[in-house]
Amino acid sequence: MxxxxxxxxxxxxxxxxxxxxxxxxxxxxxxxxxxxxxxxxxxxxxxxxSKKAINEAVAERSMSELEATVAAIAAEKRPASERLRDILSATCRINAARYLDNHRLHEMVACAMEESWDVVRGHIERYDAILRSVVADGIARGEFTARDPVTATHCVRMAMLRFCHPLLLAQCAELPGPTVEEMIDFILAGLGAVRSAA
Amino acid sequence: MxxxxxxxxxxxxxxxxxxxxxxxxxxxxxxxxxxxxxxxxxxxxxxxxSKKAINEAVAERSMSELEATVAAIAAEKRPASERLRDILSATCRINAARYLDNHRLHEMVACAMEESWDVVRGHIERYDAILRSVVADGIARGEFTARDPVTATHCVRMAMLRFCHPLLLAQCAELPGPTVEEMIDFILAGLGAVRSAA
Structure with a gap:
């Protein structure tokens, strides 16, 4: 080209x-x-x-921006728990900025989920791989007592779903629920992170 | 009447x-x-x-069946961690049976979420209250090291969303992710449950 x-x-x-x-x-x-x-x-x-192909390109661009942001944090030389905390809060911040104030974008994402599942799936797999590298590192260094990095990463991603899925961001905003920080603390405890003085 | x-x-x-x-x-x-x-x-x-009122009655009946099931488990005389595990797996089992094999029911729930949010919200608040009673009990007995039962309950509910929300049950079924049991183990660790020999 x-x-x-x-x-x-x-x-x-x-x-x-x-x-x-x-x-x-x-x-x-x-x-x-x-x-x-x-x-x-x-x-x-x-x-x-097709318009579908344009939508996929729009979605892929925004997904790869998020992936680049979290990959950069994952590569930093800091404790795994700090990097994980920053990755999860950056993810929430980026998604909230993108979807919370723009309901029309939900439609685009809903269509991508219906029509272009492979694109969405590819993003989730790449995001998981970055998250898993940090989780595995934390387990290897003895920062987390969790045993299996694959399972632990799945659980971390699932626990954050409310702050990442465009539809849930809107639906859950009207319900009592944890803040991003509270959820991240809970997740770090779920990984068996040594609790910092708080 | x-x-x-x-x-x-x-x-x-x-x-x-x-x-x-x-x-x-x-x-x-x-x-x-x-x-x-x-x-x-x-x-x-x-x-x-209206048809909306009928839908609300259908939704309320199925929600109150779930609430009755989990309230009965919550009232048992057993360790909080066991009751919580059973409440969460019963919830997942009931939701999966209800929604996973019937895509048409998603439409009904999506409409209830759009048109009858107060009914859905009421259910979530009642479900939360039951969950919170068990979490608070576990904290009071020293089974969980988590401090605030309200926040902890919110985190537990959020971490289970993938297994409870009808739309997510369908979407996440096609993605790599944790089993119900893995997610419950992670949640118990998040609460700071004393780990049983496993």
Whole structure:
């Protein structure tokens, strides 16, 4: 792909995401996106063969931004419990900023979950691998008494679901529940982290 | 309400639930329910002023069955950790049996969450109160090192969400994740339960 082509692809993703935020995924058409970029729909279709493919690119970009943020924290030279705490709070912060104030984005994510499950699944597997590296490191260093890093990582991810799943972010906001910090403390205890003086 | 009236109300809820399972909430009409009971729609409306009210009654009945099951376990004279384990696995078992094999029921629950949030919220608050009584008991007896029963209960409920929320039961079934037993072990560790020899 040439630089120009890469830029065009990038522009299409930008404009599509803006439309999805403003008028929602269902109402956005490929013609809207093309018009806004002063190009023909046929030209958009040279890059993406369907609106679904554009949605996947939008979703993949935002997922890989999150993955890069947490991978950078995971690679720091600090105790595993500190890195895990920072990874989980960064994840919550990014998801809340993205979804809590924009209900139209739920529609986009719901569609990705319906139509492009493999994309969502791929993200969850990559996210899990990063989380697992930190959990395994904490177990190896004796910071966590949990035994199996795979199971422990699954449990950590599941316990954070309320703060990560776009639909739950909205539904649970209206219910009594733990703060992000309380949930992270609970998770660290679940891993058998040596309790810091608190 | 007379016995006959109570029976009629009960019959309407039974038939409505059957329709919701078989053809889905949206497609079911009050006329269908009336016809199946050989009564007029006007008679159904004497008991429930809308399909929404019927859905609420169906949801409330199934929620109160779950609440009764867990309240009975909570009242047993056994260690808090055992009761908590049994409450959480009974909850998962009941929800899985109810929702995992019947996708049409998701629609009913999704509607209840949209239209009758107070009913759902009331159930969650009653369920929380039962859970909290066991958690508080475990803290008081020194079985759990967690400090605040309210926060701890919120964390326990959140950590179980994947096994309780009808939509998540379906979505997460296709992802790697913990078993119910693994998640309960993690939760007990999160509460600071004294680990049994395992």
């Amino acid at each position: 040439s630089t120009v082509e890469r830029d065009t692809r990038h522009d299409i993703i930008d404009v599509a995401e803006r439309f999805f935020r403003q008028i929602g995924y269902q109402k956005t058409t490929v013609a809207d996106i093309a018009k806004s970029l002063r190009m023909s729909p046929a030209n958009v279709y040279r890059f993406f063969d | 007379s016995t006959v009236e109570r029976d009629t109300r009960h019959d309407i809820i039974d038939v409505a639930e059957r329709f919701f399972r078989q053809i889905g909430y949206q497609k079911t009409t009050v006329a269908d329910i009336a016809k199946s009971l050989r009564m007029s729609p006007a008679n159904v409306y004497r008991f429930f002023d």
